[in-house]
Amino acid sequence: MFGDLPFSSYEYVEEDHEADMRRIADDPATQEWWTHTDPCQVRIAEERVPRARWQPVVEVWHLA
Template sequence: MRRFGMVARTAPERREEYLALHRAVWPGVEATITACGIRNFTIFVTGDVLFGYYEYIGDDYAADQRRMAADPVTQEWWARTGPCQRPFDESSGAANWVELDEAWHLD
């Protein structure tokens, strides 16, 4: 199992839209996430900062990410949620979410 942490920000004018979407995540999006080996996916929020955490239990992360990106329902979800997000650090060049390096873990 591999753990992932990531950060982004909400666009201030679209924060409530982003949160509303996540209060009712589409079942097809959740099914694809699960089918692609992701478990325990959680998004935390404080102010405009988003922190995401998930665990990957599959064997080929890159292939599973491509499969998720090819899913039409997920593409539509990203089209709705993407404009609500911005990079944690505007100078990073990231589209939105920035993956974090794991510094410590207590098992």
């Protein structure tokens, strides 16, 4: 739990996560979008996976 820090998650349902992430990262529109959204990304103090861009968190509730 990280206090009142908002975060989001997604469920991946395909076969090759690494390849899909590379394809997304290579997309010029995505790269442009990241120039706007990266300043909003704040690293949490508790790194469960050292130096990982995204950290796993415990699900507190699930909206279906």
